[in-house]
Every structure is written in structure tokens, then in C-alpha cells.
Amino acid sequence: MTRKIKPYQGPAGGWGALSATTRFVFGSQQPAANIRNLLRANQVKGFDCPGCAWGDEQGKHFSFCENGAKAISWEATTKQVTPAFFRAHSVGKLQRQSDYFLEYQGRLEQPMYLNRERGHYEPISWENAFALIARHLNGLDHPDQLELYTSGRASNEAAYLYQLFGRSFGTNNFPDCSNLCHEASGVALTQAIGVGKGTVTLSDFERADAILVFGQNPGTNHPRMLHSLRNAAHNGTAIVSFNNLKERGLERFADPQSPLEMLTPKDSRISSHYFCPRLGGDMAAVRGMAKLVLEWDAEALKRGKPGLLDRDFIAQHTHGLEDYMATVAATSWQQIEVQSGLSRAELRQAAEVYASAERVICTWAMGITQHKHSVATIREITNLQLLRGQLGRPGAGLCPVRGHSNVQGNRTVGINEQPDAAFLDRLQQHFKQPMPRRPGHNAVAAIQAMLDGEAKVFIALGGNIAAAAPDTPATARALANCDLTVQISTKLNRSHVMAGKEALILPCLGRTEEDVQASGPQFITVEDSFSMVHASQGVAKPKSPHQRSETAIIAGMAQAVLGNKSVDWQALANNYDLIRDHIAATLPGFEQFNERLQQPGGFYLGNSAARYQWQTGNGKANFGSDPLPASLIPEAVTAKAQGMLSTLQTLRSHDQYNTTIYGMDDRYRGVYGQRMVIFMHPDEIKRRGLQEGDWVELIGVWLDDVERKVGGFKVVAYDIPPGDVAAYYPETNPLVPLHSVGDGSHTPTSKSIPILIRKQDAPRII
Numbered sequence: 001m002t003r004k005i006k007p008y009q010g011p012a013g014g015w016g017a018l019s020a021t022t023r024f025v026f027g028s029q030q031p032a033a034n035i036r037n038l039l040r041a042n043q044v045k046g047f048d049c050p051g052c053a054w055g056d057e058q059g060k061h062f063s064f065c066e067n068g069a070k071a072i073s074w075e076a077t078t079k080q081v082t083p084a085f086f087r088a089h090s091v092g093k094l095q096r097q098s099d100y101f102l103e104y105q106g107r108l109e110q111p112m113y114l115n116r117e118r119g120h121y122e123p124i125s126w127e128n129a130f131a132l133i134a135r136h137l138n139g140l141d142h143p144d145q146l147e148l149y150t151s152g153r154a155s156n157e158a159a160y161l162y163q164l165f166g167r168s169f170g171t172n173n174f175p176d177c178s179n180l181c182h183e184a185s186g187v188a189l190t191q192a193i194g195v196g197k198g199t200v201t202l203s204d205f206e207r208a209d210a211i212l213v214f215g216q217n218p219g220t221n222h223p224r225m226l227h228s229l230r231n232a233a234h235n236g237t238a239i240v241s242f243n244n245l246k247e248r249g250l251e252r253f254a255d256p257q258s259p260l261e262m263l264t265p266k267d268s269r270i271s272s273h274y275f276c277p278r279l280g281g282d283m284a285a286v287r288g289m290a291k292l293v294l295e296w297d298a299e300a301l302k303r304g305k306p307g308l309l310d311r312d313f314i315a316q317h318t319h320g321l322e323d324y325m326a327t328v329a330a331t332s333w334q335q336i337e338v339q340s341g342l343s344r345a346e347l348r349q350a351a352e353v354y355a356s357a358e359r360v361i362c363t364w365a366m367g368i369t370q371h372k373h374s375v376a377t378i379r380e381i382t383n384l385q386l387l388r389g390q391l392g393r394p395g396a397g398l399c400p401v402r403g404h405s406n407v408q409g410n411r412t413v414g415i416n417e418q419p420d421a422a423f424l425d426r427l428q429q430h431f432k433q434p435m436p437r438r439p440g441h442n443a444v445a446a447i448q449a450m451l452d453g454e455a456k457v458f459i460a461l462g463g464n465i466a467a468a469a470p471d472t473p474a475t476a477r478a479l480a481n482c483d484l485t486v487q488i489s490t491k492l493n494r495s496h497v498m499a500g501k502e503a504l505i506l507p508c509l510g511r512t513e514e515d516v517q518a519s520g521p522q523f524i525t526v527e528d529s530f531s532m533v534h535a536s537q538g539v540a541k542p543k544s545p546h547q548r549s550e551t552a553i554i555a556g557m558a559q560a561v562l563g564n565k566s567v568d569w570q571a572l573a574n575n576y577d578l579i580r581d582h583i584a585a586t587l588p589g590f591e592q593f594n595e596r597l598q599q600p601g602g603f604y605l606g607n608s609a610a611r612y613q614w615q616t617g618n619g620k621a622n623f624g625s626d627p628l629p630a631s632l633i634p635e636a637v638t639a640k641a642q643g644m645l646s647t648l649q650t651l652r653s654h655d656q657y658n659t660t661i662y663g664m665d666d667r668y669r670g671v672y673g674q675r676m677v678i679f680m681h682p683d684e685i686k687r688r689g690l691q692e693g694d695w696v697e698l699i700g701v702w703l704d705d706v707e708r709k710v711g712g713f714k715v716v717a718y719d720i721p722p723g724d725v726a727a728y729y730p731e732t733n734p735l736v737p738l739h740s741v742g743d744g745s746h747t748p749t750s751k752s753i754p755i756l757i758r759k760q761d762a763p764r765i766i
């Protein structure tokens with residue numbers, strides 16, 4: 001493995017993607033299985049790619065991307081984590097290994113129990129594992145001492161059964177990866193338009209005149225989105241990117257599935273305009289654009305011309321324009337320019353594109369949702385769209401681009417710590433048993449409850465909370481404080497080794513694998529970012545006879561804990577059609593669920609806002625009128641740092657899927673063979689008396705006196721606004737204070753962490 005930093009000159013995609021895919025698919029121990037799997041990815045009779053939540057283009061023969069191929073091959077590995085492996089590796093020893101090492105060991109193969117006395121995981125039968133869970137749960141003083149975490153890969157069927165299990169037990173404690181991810185989108189959109197989901201469908205991307213992409217790196221995280229953006233750019237659609245970094249995927253793309261683009265030097269320009277705001281500066285940037293649109297509108301009206309606002313839409317459908325206009329008028333250009341880091345001239349260019357386009361889509365991801373004022377920022381993006389009625393029309397709307405492949409579906413079917421009363425009423429009526437009404441814990445609250453000893457049992461349906469959550473040492477203490485931690489997982493990860501006093505690993509089948517139950521082969525369903533629900537059926541043979549489906553595992557736990565008085569859990573695990581019948585009976589939009597899945601490509605759940613039905617308190621789409629935050633970092637923190645503060649964003653490299661590290665390269669950012677790097681502007685490097693290649697430690701500065709520090713990072717000069725720096729997650733998670741969360745979203749502020757950077761000696765082993 002050669003470590004080097006070498007700026008990448010090519011387009012995103014292209015031969016680099018093809019050769020990386022080939023290396024990943026053929027370089028593994030199961031190339032034939034990988035190819036068979038890939039041919040069935042995102043096909044009508046195949047499985048939904050577990051990579052991301054972007055929608056499927058129907059009728060395409062190949063429907064996967066480089067990073068989808070990695071996710072699929074990674075799951076298909078023939079390597080297994082056997083009892084012999086655990087005999088050879090104590091938990092203490094495993095704790096000292098890297099995340100890459102842990103996941104690289106292969107698929108979890110048998111249920112395992114952590115014998116604390118011996119310090120090793122040992123095999124346990126499924127029955128004994130379920131009995132242990134039942135003993136702990138039935139011994140709790142209160143159902144809210146249980147935390148049920150979900151990561152967004154779980155199917156609709158598994159997630160629905162899981163929430164039914166939790167609520168039948170008596171708790172709404174459903175912390176989930178969404179709380180660390182797109183929560184702000186759900187909160188802001190629900191306030192503004194009455195539904196916490198995007199309003200567009202995939203075909204809208206073909207009809208838009210302008211697409212504004214905020215805080216998102218599709219070249220790595222949603223590569224199939226580049227196809228939509230490329231096609232739009234070819235049709236003359238303006239693509240305006242707002243990103244703290246110059247991401248290659250937003251600049252240029254060569255489609256590895258297009259012979260013309262591969263064989264000629266003809267790649268596609270993606271963005272027509274590219275702006276690099278300061279971290280957290282997007283709300284100010286959008287406010288600047290809105291200010292210009294409102295000014296131009298007023299001038300046009302004065303000259304007797306038609307204005308720029310969609311006055312019919314505003315009058316009929318919205319509330320709060322006057323307050324919003326007053327707030328915009330009260331926001332000074334000075335504040336807008338300082339906070340956004342963009343000049344008035346730049347914002348004018350952006351506003352001109354917006355104002356001259358008939359149909360505009362705004363998309364966004366983590367660069368928008370992981371700040372303190374994320375809810376207000378998404379309200380501001382919505383305000384901009386409301387001004388010109390850019391919603392509910394073909395080619396126009398709002399599009400939060402989700403992360404995990406079924407994170408949206410999980411929320412739809414009830415993974416929600418604050419469920420609405422109507423849903424609970426329906427569950428109660430249908431299952432003829434009371435449902436808990438107390439709001440539950442989100443991810444940060446769950447960690448705090450475990451730290452405080454209020455929560456005693458932690459069960460995770462997938463994911464890797466120990467590495468994904470903020471304040472890593474605090475999260476580790478929280479897990480260690482639990483009487484029992486249970487991980488339903490495909491691969492070994494940090495959460496298995498940072499475990500509770502007692503701990504279980506329950507190995508499950510993956511999305512790509514055949515799932516055969518008593519009634520025969522099963523399929524599951526998922527919902528993508530565009531509210532399309534469709535079936536997904538695995539094609540690969542399971543690797544171990546001991547692995548069970550997520551649904552079967554949940555049913556087994558529920559049966560052991562609750563018995564089958566009000567729900568026949570085993571019957572549901574035997575035949576997932578029956579779970580879908582319950583979903584159809586309790587969730588609006590899923591009527592005749594099983595029948596509608598027969599349509600190739602699935603069905604559209606619909607979006608009330610896209611139909612101009614506003615399920616808000618006042619029955620209107622609401623303008624928000626939050627002022628810009630007075631400062632992006634608390635003033636007390638800035639004062640503590642005495643002028644030496646940097647703002648850190650923690651982001652993904654090209655070779656990772658969240659906490660799963662596939663490799664050590666970040667090709668488009670020119671980083672090879674390493675992950676411990678910090679991207680800094682050359683002036684910022686100089687200002688700190690540093691040089692490129694120096695080793696530094698990063699020290700968190702926060703309102704509390706907790707020491708937060710990580711070391712061994714190499715300085716890399718990069719095109720990033722001075723004062724802002726970037727490094728990879730999860731290595732930087734120890735720097736994110738548990739209680740630095742978004743207003744109204746409670747999402748850790750992983751994209752704006754105040755830190756100091758201090759030179760250190762070269763690490764001994766480099």
C-alpha cells in the first residue's frame with residue numbers, strides 16, 4: 001500500500017471507477033458470485049442495492065455504480081468470523097484493532113455471547129440467546145430502560161416488526177441512524193410543507209431547468225445521481241453546486257457505462273456554477289439569493305412588469321410571506337457575505353440562475369443537515385422555493401437525498417421516537433393492545449440515558465453505533481454501562497467490542513441473500529428517496545446455516561419476551577406477506593400492499609405537498625422567518641480559543657460506507673493509502689506555522705471542560721475556505737461533543753466542530 005498525495009486530474013467515474021470496480025469485484029475471493037449479484041442489483045427481479053437511497057432507473061441492464069459494487073461484494077465475502085476466530089482474539093485484543101481490520105474479517109457466522117470472565121465471545125444457541133434477552137427485558141423496572149436502535153438498511157418488514165415489538169413491550173425508545181443524518185430535513189419539511197420527505201421523483205430531474213445541489217458529494221455517496229445530473233446537464237439544465245470543497249463528481253463525470261464517454265476524451269461538465277461557502281454558510285447564501293429575488297421582484301413591479309414571485313401560488317397556498325420579507329429586509333448584506341463566505345456578486349449569479357429558471361429542484365445532504373442551524377437552513381431553502389412556487393410542478397421541488405438504502409422506509413413504517421398519535425391509535429386498534437404514548441429517546445438522548453444508567457439494555461438492528469455516534473469515549477462508556485447489548489449484524493464492528501456487561505452478536509442475512517422461511521422464499525420491500533416502494537429479493541446462497549433473517553431474529557426475540565398472546569410472531573416470520581398485510585391495515589398509502597407490489601418497479605407512495613395538500617397546523621405551506629444565527633460557533637468557544645479556532649467538517653472518503661472502511665484511498669481527493677489526513681487551505685497552514693506533510697493533533701474546544709483530542713493527522717493542502725478544515729469520519733468522532741446538536745433536530749453537529757490544530761512529532765509507526 002503506497003501512501004501518497006497526488007491531486008486527481010480526471011473526471012469522476014471514468015476508467016478510475018471502472019478499474020476500481022473491476023479490482024474490487026475480481027480481486028475478492030468470490031468474483032463469479034459478485035458478477036451474478038451485480039447483474040441482479042436494482043433489477044425488477046433482484047435486490048435493491050444496499051449502497052444508497054437514490055432511485056432506480058427502470059429498464060437499464062446494469063444498474064449499479066462503483067460504490068454499490070463495493071457494498072455488494074463486501075457483503076458477499078466468503079470469509080467468516082467463526083468461533084475459532086473469537087477463541088484466538090479476546091475482546092480486549094479486538095478493541096485495539098482498526099475498524100478496517102474488524103469488518104475485513106468477513107461475515108458473522110453464529111450467535112455469540114460475550115463471556116466477560118474469559119474475555120472472549122463464545123457460541124450460544126439461538127434459543128439461549130433469546131432466553132437471555134427475555135430474562136433481561138422482563139427484569140427491567142420500566143420498559144423505557146430499553147433502547148432499540150435501527151440503522152437504515154433494515155427492510156420495511158423487519159423495521160415494522162421491530163417497532164411493533166418495542167411498542168408491544170411498552171417503549172417508544174427508537175433511536176436510529178436518521179437522528180445522526182437527515183433528521184433536520186424531516187423536521188424542517190414537516191414544519192414547512194407538512195411532510196418530512198422530498199417532493200420530487202426521479203423523472204423530475206429530466207424536466208428541471210435548474211438544479212441546486214447543496215452540501216452533498218454525489219460522486220462518492222450517490223454515484224447514480226451523477227447519471228441524472230449528467231443527463232440534465234446535456235439537456236441544458238443549469239446545475240449550481242454549493243459545496244465547501246471542490247468535489248470532482250460535481251465538476252466533471254465520465255459515465256463508465258457510456259462507451260462514447262469512456263473511449264473519447266469527452267467527459268461531461270456537471271456544474272454550470274460552483275460556489276464554496278464557509279461551513280454552515282448556506283443559510284446566509286440562500287438568504288442572499290432570496291433578498292435579490294425580492295429586490296428584483298419589487299423593481300419589476302415598480303416598472304409595471306410582471307413580478308418574479310408566484311403570487312397566485314403564494315396567495316392560495318402559503319402563509320407567512322410578510323414576516324419572511326421583513327426578516328430578509330432586516331438581514332444585512334454584510335452579515336450575509338461574512339457568514340456565507342460568498343460575495344454579493346457570486347450570490348447574484350446564483351440568484352440569476354434561480355430566478356430565470358422556470359422549474360427548479362433543490363437537493364441537499366449532510367453538508368446541510370449536520371449543523372446547529374440545519375432546520376433553519378432547510379426552512380430557508382424551502383422559503384426560496386415557495387417564493388416562485390417551485391413545488392408540486394413537474395421538474396420542480398425539494399429533494400433531501402437520503403443516505404442508507406431504506407432509511408426513509410424505516411421512518412415511514414414506524415421507526416420514530418416521536419410517533420404521531422394517529423399511528424399509535426391505528427396500531428392500538430388493529431392489534432388490540434395499548435401502545436405507549438410517552439415520547440422516546442433519539443440517538444443522543446439514548447446515549448445519555450445509558451451513561452446515566454437510566455437505560456439498561458441496548459439492542460441494535462444493524463449499524464455500528466460505537467463508531468457512528470459522537471463523542472466516541474462517552475458512547476463507549478454508555479454501551480459499557482448497559483447490562484446487556486445486543487447487535488443484529490452482518491459484519492464484525494466496533495459496537496461488538498465496545499459492548500455491555502453482557503453482550504450478544506446475532507448474525508443475520510444480508511439484502512443480497514436468499515431468505516427462505518416456512519412458507520417458502522421471501523422478498524422484502526424498501527422505499528427510496530423518491531417515495532418509491534418496491535420489492536427486493538436476494539439471490540446469493542446464505543454463507544452459514546446459522547444465520548437468520550432480521551425478521552426471524554426480531555420475531556424470535558419478541559416471542560421469547562412477550563409470548564404470542566396479541567401477535568403471533570412466528571407466523572409473521574414464516575410469511576412476510578402477513579407482515580405486509582398488517583402494514584396495509586395500519587399505514588395510510590399502503591392499502592393492498594401485497595397486490596401493488598406486483599407492478600414492476602413497485603409503486604409511488606405519493607407526497608401530499610406535491611399535490612398541494614398541506615398537512616400543517618394551518619393547512620398552508622409556511623414560510624419560516626428565522627434570523628441568521630448570531631454566530632456559527634458559540635461565542636464562549638471562540639473566546640476560549642483566542643483566535644486560533646478552525647471549524648472542522650467530518651466527511652466520507654471514496655473508499656468507505658459510513659463506518660465500514662473498504663480501503664485507504666480517496667481517489668477524487670488525491671489521497672492514497674491513508675485516512676489520517678486533514679485538509680487545510682495553504683494560507684491556514686502557514687498561519688499556524690505549519691507545513692504540508694506535518695503531523696498534527698486536533699483538539700476539540702467546547703463549552704464543557706472535557707478533553708477531546710485525536711492525533712496522528714497529516715496536513716494536506718487543499719482548496720477549502722481558510723479557517724475551515726476537513727477530515728474523515730469516524731476517526732474524528734471523538735471530537736464531536738455529545739451535546740453539540742442541531743436546534744430542533746438533535747443531530748450531532750458533525751460538519752461544524754470547533755478545534756485547535758497543534759503540531760506533533762511524527763507517529764512512531766507511519
Ligand SMILES: Nc1nc2c(c(=O)[nH]1)N[C@H]1C(S)=C(S)[C@@H](COP(=O)(O)OP(=O)(O)OC[C@H]3O[C@@H](n4cnc5c(=O)[nH]c(N)nc54)[C@H](O)[C@@H]3O)O[C@H]1N2
Pocket residue numbers: 051052067181214215216217218220221222242243244245247277278279280281282365366367368402403404649650651652653654656657658659751
Ligand atoms: N459510498 C458511500 N455511499 C454512501 C455513504 C458512504 O459512506 N459511502 N453514506 C450514505 C449515507 S448514510 C449518507 S447520509 C449519505 C451522505 O452523503 P453526503 O452528504 O454526500 O456525505 P459526506 O461525505 O458527509 O459529504 C458532505 C458533503 O457536504 C460538503 N459540506 C460539508 N459541510 C458543508 C457546508 O456547511 N456547506 C456546504 N455547502 N457543503 C458542505 C462536504 O464538502 C461534502 O462534499 O451517503 C450515503 N451513501
Ligand SMILES: Nc1nc2c(c(=O)[nH]1)N[C@H]1C(S)=C(S)[C@@H](COP(=O)(O)OP(=O)(O)OC[C@H]3O[C@@H](n4cnc5c(=O)[nH]c(N)nc54)[C@H](O)[C@@H]3O)O[C@H]1N2
Pocket residue numbers: 103150151152153154177178180181182366370403404461462463464465468469470488489490491492493508509510511550650651652657658659660729730732733736750
Ligand atoms: N462525525 C460524523 N459522524 C457521523 C456522520 C458524519 O458525517 N460525521 N454521519 C452519520 C450518518 S449520516 C449516519 S447514517 C450514521 C451511520 O450509522 P450506522 O448506520 O449505525 O452505521 P453503519 O456504518 O452504516 O453500519 C455498518 C454496520 O452495519 C451492519 N450491517 C450492514 N448491512 C447490514 C444488514 O443488512 N443488516 C444488519 N442487521 N446489519 C447490517 C454491519 O455489521 C456493519 O458493520 O453515522 C453518522 N455519524
Ligand SMILES: [Mo]
Pocket residue numbers: 177180181182402403404
Ligand atoms: Mo446517513
